Amino acid sequence: MLFNFFRKKPSTLFYHTDVHCHLLPGVDHGSPDVATSLHLLGLQQKMGINRIIATSHVTQTTFENTPETLRPAHATLCQAVNDAAMDMRIDLAAEYRIDDFSLAQFKAGKFLTFPGGFLLLENAFQQEILGMDELIFNLQLKRLSPIIAHPERYPYYALNRPRYAQLHNAGVLFQVNLLSFSGYFGPQARETAWWLLENDLIDFLGSDMHHEKHALTLLQFIGSRDYRRLASRLASRLLNDTAIPL
């Protein structure tokens, strides 16, 4: 009893909107079913999140999702959240790997953005695509705001840091994975995440949550001194809660 009385309350995030997670049931290698989605949303709530942007993978061959495949999964999860009387808003978007499948969808105007026109892009992991600058420019001409998902995780950027500022100055926004700061994605991603923080190049944070291990590691990390350091640096500039209209 005495132990419980003194037990520290779990720490929570300093923002309430998670802009990157794979919690729609059965559409990629994130949550496989509604029960798992509800469980993971419960862990998001424990961290202080009350709104998620569902960003399921859109990747050629593996997860060829379209608005038609994602909308029913979104509706199912919203219904389940409602039935469970859970206070959680779920907006529908996607995480677009830049490949021929996504480019064809962009061309056809069949793609999902965050409210406000933010488009979450995932680069290839081997090298930047040819024509990246042109793609960014063309998206911006359509009044879209491209966000690069976890820029710290691409080795070719981590080894060519001036490219970060170049992209950012061209209006590209950066969404860093909170788990990268903890070393979860290896030392290079960790070091680069901290470097992006020190250089004021982070616009959004995301969980990129696929499964329970991500959630439990995050819950542990947000109780750390490292988390408090990054939170104090980002508190006044993070866009998670301020830039995306309801």
Ligand SMILES: [Fe+2]
């Ligand atoms: Fe992701």
